[in-house]
Amino acid sequence: MSTHEDRLHALRAQLSRQSLDGFVVPLTDEHLSEYVGGYAQRLAWLTGFLGSAGSAVVLPEEAAIFTDGRYTLQVRDQVDGAHWQFESVPQTSVATWLGVHAPAGGRIGYDPWLHTRRWVEEATRALASKGATLVAVDHNPVDAVWDDRPDPSKARLVPHDERHAGQSSAAKRADMADWMKAQDVDATVLTALDSIAWTFNVRGADVTHTPVALAYALLHADGKAQLFVDPAKIDADVRAHLGNSVDVLDRVAFTDVLAGLAGKAVAVDPDRAVSAIFEALDKAGALIKPLRDPAVLPKAVKNQTEIAGHKSAQARDGAAMAKFLHWLSIEGPKGGQTEISVSDRLQAFREETGALVDLSFDTISGSGPNGAIVHYKASEATNRPVEAGSLLLVDSGGQYRDGTTDITRTMAIGTPTQEMCHRFTLVLKGHIALACARFPAGTRGSQLDVLARQFLWAEGLDYAHGTGHGVGSFLSVHEGPQRIATFGGGDEPLQPGMILSNEPGYYKTGEYGIRIENLVLVVESGTGENDRPFYAFETLSHTPIDSALIAVDALTPAERAWVDAYHARTLEIIGPQLDGEELAWLQAACAPLSADWQGSQAACRR
Known part of the structure; x- marks a missing residue:
């Protein structure tokens, strides 16, 4: 598709096929990262906006892009104002705008792997005033029309030596196990890519300029851990570096493992984990404790x-x-x-x-x-x-x-x-x-x-x-x-x-x-x-x-x-x-x- 106008038309056609009256497109990935790999640059592909923070909403007759004060000039230079309304945050939020502009009784789609549960609750409340509903999609409609969407990076992980880290991964995980015991939880979900890199003393090259790898992690109160990452990204040196207390599983197995946590108390950071993870744990029958990612403060x-x-x-x-x-x-x-x-x-x-x-x-x-x-x-x-x-x-x-x-x-x-x-x-x-x-x-x-x-x-x-x-x-x-x-x-x-x-x-x-x-x-x-x-x-x-x-x-x-x-x-x-x-x-x-x-x-x- 040669123009952003063509892409907007294609997305609207796809929304119709999926029986949706609108869709929200945030600039993030399934880890809620600020900087994302090319495969997750949906906002840039759709609108032409190249900043590092923003969101868009596409309705049948309207479309709006939301940016903060850093991008007031840039968004107007890069995005066609004939097709997009420019909205400033925090003065206006996506949820507030939807509460005003969504069609009455409409179905507004969102990708549950790209939003927090708090955002879902806020948008749901805002749409209720119009009799509209927020609908989680199984397949992102942007991906359906993005013909040349790049694949996620295949770059390999590398160990981050303790002479630079100052503390072993085992010691960090032991500290987190003590924290879990104090919080009376059995396991902790880590989704933030920098938290995972810091916890396991590994670095990657999956996001431009940020040395992280696409992965999830599940830490347990006994000090053991599971790292979910594409197996092709792990070599013998990294496996040896991780040690016997870390099981390496395919990234696609993450939701299956979450489904096996029935009856377990699981800590999940509501600011860093997407709605889909909460939904998976709820469905599994886990007891969710909304606690901050235990790597955040010691990393800082x-x-x-x-x-x-x-x-x-x-x-x-x-x-x-x-x-x-x-x-x-x-x-x-x-x-x-x-x-x-x-x-x-x-x-x-x-x-x-x-x-x-x-x-x-x-x-x-x-x-x-x-x-x-x-x-x-x-x-x-x-x-x-x-x-x-x-x-x-x-x-x-x-x-x-x-x-x-x-x-x-x-x-x-x-x-x-x-x-x-x-x-x-x-x-x-x-x-x-x-x-x-x-x-x-x-x-x-x-x-x-x-x-x-x-x-x-x-x-x-x-x-x-x-x-x-x-x-x-x-x-x-x-x-x-x-x-x-x-x-x-x-x-x-x-x-x-x-x-x-x-x-x-x-x-x-x-x-x-x-x-x-x-x-x-x-x-x-x-x-x-x-x-x-x-x-x-x-x-x-x-x-x-x-x-x-x-x-x-x-x-x-x-x-x-x-x-x-x-x-x-x-x-x-x-x-x-x-x-x-x-x-x-x-x-x-x-x-x-x-x-x-x-x-x-x-x-x-x-």
């Missing part, structure tokens, strides 16, 4: 081995970033570079480390107005030149066996305007305020989010994304449960060992985007009154911040001191990895602001 709280590995990866990645920025400082002003050529050159610098396994996500390389598209991905159709007088926003990261990196820098190509410098400095002040936060145990990310936004808010400005997300250890670049945001999460108390991003931004539609992102580690910071523990952030990323964009007279002495100390630390860690012109560039880029701040401010043009 990095052990000392993982922290050391992450710092090693950051130092390596920081050197690649410094080489890239040196190259850009020479080639950018010359002209002839594009968003894609810049992205490719940065990847090459990372590859030259000899340790890069993959990027941690598709590099966001946005020049001028494309930088205002928060999760922009350059294509041949959108590829802009890197031009003098513009800002270039580059958000990128690498997957290394010892750690996952994620960093954003915004660079002035030529001389920036005063407005660019002013707003960059507001973002920088927010970044510094969060980096310097000290907070008591029990503090949630939602309580810290305002620190990064306060200076923008004071001038009537803001950004439509969270300020910080968790980061995995050679796993997902977006990892929960920790988050710094006032919406869509941020309720998990922060603990020492958690790694998060610190990434406030500002985006002027049609002109430029600004984001400054470092990764930070939650660390202990003494005690307060009544011996209450206090925590702080240790900044892990080491890459110069473009001083040409800093309106230094808008910084307080403490903020200026933070920048100088950050650059001194960057020079200390990255400098020994460079030499010649690259080292000289780094030394200049890390020079104290106090030495030439009047010059940098004067460089901002009106």
Whole structure:
């Protein structure tokens, strides 16, 4: 089918054949993953939208696509507004929209392997007001009309060595067995791919940029486990690594094993397991206990081995970033570079480390107005030149066996305007305020989010994304449960060992985007009154911040001191990895602001 309009027509015809009056198409897979394999990219195939979060609803006469504030511009660029309504979440939910738009008495289909039970209950209630019903389908109608749908990846699993993991899989499973006994459950279902990879100390290549394998797992209170995965993906080394306490079964046997849990108390995470799993356990006669996946928190709280590995990866990645920025400082002003050529050159610098396994996500390389598209991905159709007088926003990261990196820098190509410098400095002040936060145990990310936004808010400005997300250890670049945001999460108390991003931004539609992102580690910071523990952030990323964009007279002495100390630390860690012109560039880029701040401010043009 050559066009997305053709695909929409084909889906509507298929819905008629399946006696449905509508269908919901989420961007996820049967593991509720954020990033999915090609076989699960149903939303992109149907609509053309290439973001990493969204949903669509197709009715006989209407169709709507739902995205959050990160994709407000992108979805309108990629999806035909003649055929799709654009809806923003969380202002509007799929369920709420269905409650208004679904035909009276209609049958709205959904794939129970792609939705949580909570969503099913919410949508069912919303449809009831129209006398409509939500119908679970046995066969996804999108798959029925997607003729060239790719097969799931056949990539093999690989062991994740304990020298990187810091703890054996057996020890992790023993801890989970103790947790199950305390919760009085016989077994726990694991469906989140990063939880399975972490628990069994294995990695895969089934999802682009995320080293996970398509699998399910069932853990038992006696410490034994069953791993459900395509047998072709397991070799003798992996079997030996898993040990005798782990039975490897075909992935297709998962539901059959669930059917044999009659009378067993089974823990299932309602936020990470799809509705179909709950239905299978209900049908089997199991006692379901809705408890959080026991891998989630220990995975988020990095052990000392993982922290050391992450710092090693950051130092390596920081050197690649410094080489890239040196190259850009020479080639950018010359002209002839594009968003894609810049992205490719940065990847090459990372590859030259000899340790890069993959990027941690598709590099966001946005020049001028494309930088205002928060999760922009350059294509041949959108590829802009890197031009003098513009800002270039580059958000990128690498997957290394010892750690996952994620960093954003915004660079002035030529001389920036005063407005660019002013707003960059507001973002920088927010970044510094969060980096310097000290907070008591029990503090949630939602309580810290305002620190990064306060200076923008004071001038009537803001950004439509969270300020910080968790980061995995050679796993997902977006990892929960920790988050710094006032919406869509941020309720998990922060603990020492958690790694998060610190990434406030500002985006002027049609002109430029600004984001400054470092990764930070939650660390202990003494005690307060009544011996209450206090925590702080240790900044892990080491890459110069473009001083040409800093309106230094808008910084307080403490903020200026933070920048100088950050650059001194960057020079200390990255400098020994460079030499010649690259080292000289780094030394200049890390020079104290106090030495030439009047010059940098004067460089901002009106």
